[in-house]
Each structure stands twice: as C-alpha cells, then as structure tokens.
Amino acid sequence: MKKSFTSTTRFRLAKSSFFFYLVCGFSLVTLIPLFLILWELIRKGYAQFNPSLFTEVAPTSMEAMLAHISGAPIPGGILNGITGTILILSLAILFAIPLGITTGVYLAEKQDKPVARLVRSLSDLLQGIPSIVIGVIVYIWVVKPMSSYSALAGSVALAIMMLPMVIRSTEESLKMLPTSLKEAGLALGGSYATVVLRILLPSAFSGLFTGSLLAISRVMGETAPLLVTVLGATTVNWDITRPVSAASLLIWEFYNDPNLAGLIWSTSLLLLLIILGINLCAKSIAKRWKIQ
Amino acid sequence: MKDKIFRASLFVAACLIIILTASIVYGLVSQSLDAFSNFGFGFITSSEWDSRNDVYSALPFIMGTLLTSVLALLFCIPFSLSVSLFNGEYFRGHRASTILSSVVDLLAGVPSIVFGLWGFYTLRPLMVEMGVNEQGFGVLLSSIVLAIMIIPYASSLSAEFLAMVPNDLKEGAYSLGATRLEVIQRVSLPAAGSGIFAAYVLAFGRALGETMAVTMLIGNTNNIPHGLGDTGNTMASIIANQFGEAGGLKLSSLMAIGLLLFLITASINFIAKYIMKMVRQ
Numbered sequence: 001m002k003k004s005f006t007s008t009t010r011f012r013l014a015k016s017s018f019f020f021y022l023v024c025g026f027s028l029v030t031l032i033p034l035f036l037i038l039w040e041l042i043r044k045g046y047a048q049f050n051p052s053l054f055t056e057v058a059p060t061s062m063e064a065m066l067a068h069i070s071g072a073p074i075p076g077g078i079l080n081g082i083t084g085t086i087l088i089l090s091l092a093i094l095f096a097i098p099l100g101i102t103t104g105v106y107l108a109e110k111q112d113k114p115v116a117r118l119v120r121s122l123s124d125l126l127q128g129i130p131s132i133v134i135g136v137i138v139y140i141w142v143v144k145p146m147s148s149y150s151a152l153a154g155s156v157a158l159a160i161m162m163l164p165m166v167i168r169s170t171e172e173s174l175k176m177l178p179t180s181l182k183e184a185g186l187a188l189g190g191s192y193a194t195v196v197l198r199i200l201l202p203s204a205f206s207g208l209f210t211g212s213l214l215a216i217s218r219v220m221g222e223t224a225p226l227l228v229t230v231l232g233a234t235t236v237n238w239d240i241t242r243p244v245s246a247a248s249l250l251i252w253e254f255y256n257d258p259n260l261a262g263l264i265w266s267t268s269l270l271l272l273l274i275i276l277g278i279n280l281c282a283k284s285i286a287k288r289w290k291i292q
Numbered sequence: 293m294k295d296k297i298f299r300a301s302l303f304v305a306a307c308l309i310i311i312l313t314a315s316i317v318y319g320l321v322s323q324s325l326d327a328f329s330n331f332g333f334g335f336i337t338s339s340e341w342d343s344r345n346d347v348y349s350a351l352p353f354i355m356g357t358l359l360t361s362v363l364a365l366l367f368c369i370p371f372s373l374s375v376s377l378f379n380g381e382y383f384r385g386h387r388a389s390t391i392l393s394s395v396v397d398l399l400a401g402v403p404s405i406v407f408g409l410w411g412f413y414t415l416r417p418l419m420v421e422m423g424v425n426e427q428g429f430g431v432l433l434s435s436i437v438l439a440i441m442i443i444p445y446a447s448s449l450s451a452e453f454l455a456m457v458p459n460d461l462k463e464g465a466y467s468l469g470a471t472r473l474e475v476i477q478r479v480s481l482p483a484a485g486s487g488i489f490a491a492y493v494l495a496f497g498r499a500l501g502e503t504m505a506v507t508m509l510i511g512n513t514n515n516i517p518h519g520l521g522d523t524g525n526t527m528a529s530i531i532a533n534q535f536g537e538a539g540g541l542k543l544s545s546l547m548a549i550g551l552l553l554f555l556i557t558a559s560i561n562f563i564a565k566y567i568m569k570m571v572r573q
Binding site for chain 1: 295297298299301305306308309310312313316319320371373374378382392395396398399401402404405407409412413414440443447471472473474497500501502503504507508532535536547550553554557560561562565
C-alpha cells in the first residue's frame with residue numbers, strides 16, 4: 001500500500017506525524033515543572049520534616065543564626081502557622097460556604113430572572129478580582145476600623161475568594177439533578193423549603209462537597225491577601241481580633257530572613273502536600289459522582 | 293410561613309453578593325479619589341514614584357504588568373496548545389489524557405508563593421548563567437514562571453472547546469483525504485477558534501493579577517522595564533511590596549493602582565466570558 005503514495009502525500013503524512021510527536025513532546029515537557037518543584041521541596045525539606053515542625057512555634061532570627069553557626073538544624077517548627085491557617089480557614093469556611101450555597105440555590109431556582117443573571121455575572125466578576133486587591137479592600141473594611149490586623153480580616157478576604165467557586169459549584173450540581181426529583185417531592189406534599197433542604201441539597205451533596213473542597217484548597221496557599229490583613233505573629237494565638245500567623249505567611253517570612261531559610265522547604269512541602277491531597281481527594285469524589 | 297422565610301433568605305443571600313461587589317467597587321473608588329484628585333490624569337501617564345516627595349504614578353507598573361503578562365502568554369502558547377490538542381484531539385477519552393490533564397490540573401493548585409520560591413532558587417541561577425543580568429531577577433524570569441502558572445487555565449478550557457468540535461466535520465475532512473494535521477489546521481482549530489481565544493484571554497487575566505510569585509522574581513524597581521533583562525514592578529507587586537508601610541497619599545495611590553488593576557482584569561474577564569457565551573449559543 002505505502003508504495004503507491006505519491007511523494008507529496010508522503011510529505012503530508014510525514015508532516016502530520018511530525019506534528020503529532022511535537023505535540024506529545026511539548027505536552028510531556030509541561031509535566032516537568034510540577035515534578036521539579038516537588039523534587040526540590042522533598043530534597044531540601046525532608047530533613048526538617050520532624051515532629052517539632054508540628055509542635056513548636058517558629059524560631060526567632062537569633063535562635064536560627066546561633067543554630068546555623070553551631071551547625072545544628074534550625075530549632076522550632078511552624079505550630080503558629082498551622083494553628084493560624086486552621087483558624088483563618090475555618091472562619092472563612094463559616095462565612096463563605098453557607099452564603100455561597102444559599103446563593104447557588106437561588107441561582108439554580110431562578111435561572112433567568114434579572115436578579116439571578118446579575119448575581120451570576122457579579123460572581124464571575126468576583127472570581128476574577130486579583131487576590132491582592134481583595135486584600136487591600138478588606139484592609140480598608142476591617143483592619144482600619146478595628147485599628148489592628150486580625151485573623152478575622154484574613155478570613156473575610158479568603159471567604160470573598162471562596163464565594164464564587166462555592167456559588168458556581170452549587171448551581172451547577174443542582175442544575176444537573178432531574179426536574180422530576182423536585183416534582184416528585186412537591187407532589188408528595190413537601191413544602192418548597194423541605195424539598196430543597198431534604199431532597200435537592202442531599203442529592204447534590206457530593207457536588208457541593210467537591211466544590212467546597214476545591215475552594216478551600218485554592219485559598220489555603222494564598223499569601224498576598226493575608227500579607228495585608230493578618231500580618232503574622234510569633235506565638236500561637238486563637239483570638240480572632242488579633243494578628244495571627246499562617247503557613248503561607250511563614251514561608252514569606254522565612255524567605256525574607258536568610259537565617260530562617262532552612263525552614264522554607266519543609267513548610268512549603270507540608271503546605272503543597274496538603275493542597276495537592278485535598279485536590280486529588282476532591283477530584284476522585286467528583287469522578288465517582290459523575291459515574292452514578 | 294416557613295416557605296416564605298426560606299424564599300426570603302435565598303433572595304437575601306443573592307442580594308448580599310450584589311452588595312458585596314458594589315461595596316468592593318465603592319471602597320476602591322472612594323479610597324483612590326485622593327490620588328486622582330492630586331495627580332489628575334497624570335497619575336496614569338507619568339512615570340514618577342517618589343516616596344520622599346510624595347509623588348506617585350501608575351505608568352511603570354501598568355507597563356510592567358502588561359509586559360510580563362503578554363510575555364507569559366506568548367511563552368505558554370506552545371505548551372498549552374499542545375496539552376489541549378493532546379487532551380481534546382489526539383487522546384480524547386484515552387487514559388493518557390486523563391493522566392496528563394490531572395497532572396496539569398495539579399499544577400494549578402500549587403500556591404503562588406511556592407512557584408516564587410522555585411523561581412528564586414532554581415530558575416534564577418539559570419538566568420544568571422545565561423547572562424540575562426547579574427542578579428537574575430527581572431521581566432524574563434517572572435514571565436517564565438507566570439507562563440507555567442497559567443498553562444493549566446489556558447489548556448483545560450481550550451481542550452474542552454476542541455472536544456466540542458462535531459465529529460462529522462472532522463470525518464468529512466478525513467474522507468476527503470486530509471491528514472491528521474490538516475484536519476487540525478483546517479477544521480478543529482478554526483471551529484474551536486473563538487473558544488480557544490477566550491481561554492487565552494482568561495489565562496491572560498490570571499497573569500495580570502498574580503502577586504506573590506511576581507513580587508519575588510521581578511526585582512522590585514519602580515521604573516518602566518525596557519527589555520527582557522530589565523527589572524521592574526507590576527501593579528500587584530507594588531501593592532504587596534509597599535502596602536505595609538503606606539499611609540496618606542501613598543496609601544491612596546496604591547488603592548488607585550488596585551482600582552486600575554481591578555478595572556483591567558474585570559474588562560479582560562468580561563471580554564472572555566462574552567466570547568464564550570457567543571460560542572456556546
């Protein structure tokens with residue numbers, strides 16, 4: 001067969017398969033950065049990955065320098081960052097998820113009403129706002145009136161970033177449910193509220209859960225908005241009206257202080273592993289849900 | 293009764309979103325009035341940033357933002373286009389495509405600050421070796437890292453649009469004797485073209501607002517960058533850098549830069565969403 005091709009055809013086929021290998025090559029190259037980043041973090045961070053990372057607060061620059069001079073590993077851990085991240089994130093979840101789900105239900109129910117259309121476009125708009133701009137706005141709203149940086153301010157900023165994702169995923173997963181489900185509920189005499197709360201939301205639960213997980217993982221590593229809202233702290237602090245630290249903020253501090261540079265890698269590794277873990281978890285839930 | 297309360301609370305939640313967005317815009321505008329009334333239109337056209345004399349302007353940072361983002365977009369095109377062809381055309385529904393797309397999606401999950409660290413410790417020495425400049429910081433370094441960061445956004449949406457091209461069209465071309473490349477060139481890419489364009493516009497919007505990685509890599513000098521090796525600052529990075537110590541007119545100027553950044557990203561996103569809406573209809 002092949003011999004009967006004219007030379008132009010052979011050239012066209014060769015060009016086509018050359019392009020195919022080019023596409024495969026470039027696609028494979030795209031995989032490299034993620035593994036390079038992971039490799040770098042693991043290679044430099046595993047040594048500091050010990051229990052004290054989770055049980056002690058970040059060392060001062062002085063302590064780290066003394067340890068560095070005597071050749072010992074840098075003492076201390078990132079307990080203040082871990083607790084800070086937990087505090088800020090849980091507050092943000094508390095703000096964003098109920099409001100986001102309620103708005104998502106509204107959008108799914110009132111698909112083409114003018115208000116729903118407006119809210120849908122505004123939520124797209126919110127999604128596109130750069131995180132640092134949200135940070136400075138929250139600074140004006142919360143930090144200035146309270147005249148102190150606080151965990152509360154940070155969680156408001158993160159909540160605003162989470163909202164559009166929660167709204168979108170709630171709306172999408174509710175829209176995927178068959179209309180007959182709602183009709184059956186109403187036909188059985190259920191009130192509107194009962195049908196939404198007891199039938200629609202539970203049926204769409206995995207979609208909501210996945211969306212919320214992805215939203216959480218997206219804001220978990222955010223640094224810029226926290227930089228201008230929570231500032232950072234050297235001790236463990238559970239008071240939401242006072243400055244706290246966060247894992248991502250600690251990375252920024254370590255980066256700016258050469259004495260503490262040794263702690264960057266274990267902190268980043270921990271943060272990245274948690275985020276990628278949440279991502280993978282959310283994806284696998286989404287996959288299982290789609291098959292059903 | 294219960295129903296009424298329930299319906300009302302749904303409506304209130306939706307209204308809260310409207311109020312939230314309105315007050316974000318109001319906050320940005322009201323805080324930046326000071327800067328605009330002081331410097332007038334010159335705030336956007338002059339290039340002076342001097343804390344001692346309290347003279348501020350946005351042009352160097354607008355230029356820095358546009359330059360790094362455009363370069364990032366250019367750098368990312370060969371890779372993201374390949375990934376989207378791999379996932380949406382060559383290996384659609386194949387296992388290889390599932391693996392590639394999930395790894396690329398994970399790349400989107402890596403925090404900005406980790407990209408910054410990687411750029412600083414791994415790519416910067418390479419820049420120095422290549423002789424870009426002495427320190428390695430600058431436009432080139434930040435746009436390479438930005439390009440890697442936006443690949444997932446550009447490629448996953450484009451792949452979706454490529455996969456939406458009707459099979460009949462492609463089969464028609466194959467039956468006329470077109471090779472795979474010719475089908476991609478003459479059928480798939482033109483058919484999915486506007487959707488792919490919208491995907492890149494969205495990715496560009498992402499690049500405009502990236503903060504931490506750029507702040508760590510661009511060198512943080514307040515001048516208009518003139519070349520690849522030049523250092524500079526973007527709108528996002530100047531805010532992140534100088535916000536902590538700012539007050540008075542400087543704070544207002546930073547807010548004004550925030551407002552400009554908001555306006556630019558909002559219009560870019562609006563354009564992308566509009567094109568996508570047209571495509572889907």
